[in-house]
Amino acid sequence: MTSPPRCGATESSDPQTDLHGIIVEWRATARILADPELTALLTRDYPDEDHGEVFPP
Template sequence: MSVPTVSFSDLSKSSKKVAEVVERAQRVHVTRRDGEDLYLTTEHHDRQREETADVTARLFAALINNDEGARAVLLALPEVFPWTRHLSAEEVREFVVDLVDATRDAVELDVHSTLHRVVVEWRATARILADPDLAAQLTTPLPDEDHGEVFAP
């Protein structure tokens, strides 16, 4: 789907025209030179996106609550995330739980960064496991020497 684009200066100079574009397209990409780009959207469109996320999160959570649904999710996972083939069965189950929890956070708490982080972290784990030399290097036990306290980030 193509989203109309306007510059921030166009928005400030011709806000009424840009508002008309937003009403027609429901969403407009606003480019900025001095900061992160923005999106303008209608309230109706934003409510629909929230409802879509809510339905998706609830459906996903309901699916994994019974054996048949969980099996369907596990069978579909490699289609959506091909790199999961490098994870063990237990790691895949952990990933699914993390994914469902992060999806719920996106809906219930309006925190979307958790879902992104879960996917990025599990993909990085799969990348390590896909390389036998790297996996061996990173899973080799450390010497028994104490390197001091590890502080929380």
């Protein structure tokens, strides 16, 4: 059984593949941030789901 892909991590030894993955992720983020309605939806507060302070790992 293979493990799921790790977000933001690269397992390739090929710099071109690594760069391509970074650009794909950057473009996806840029599309979200370019849409004011989607940005507002994804960054709104969730008052009923406050799980307290998040501590650094």
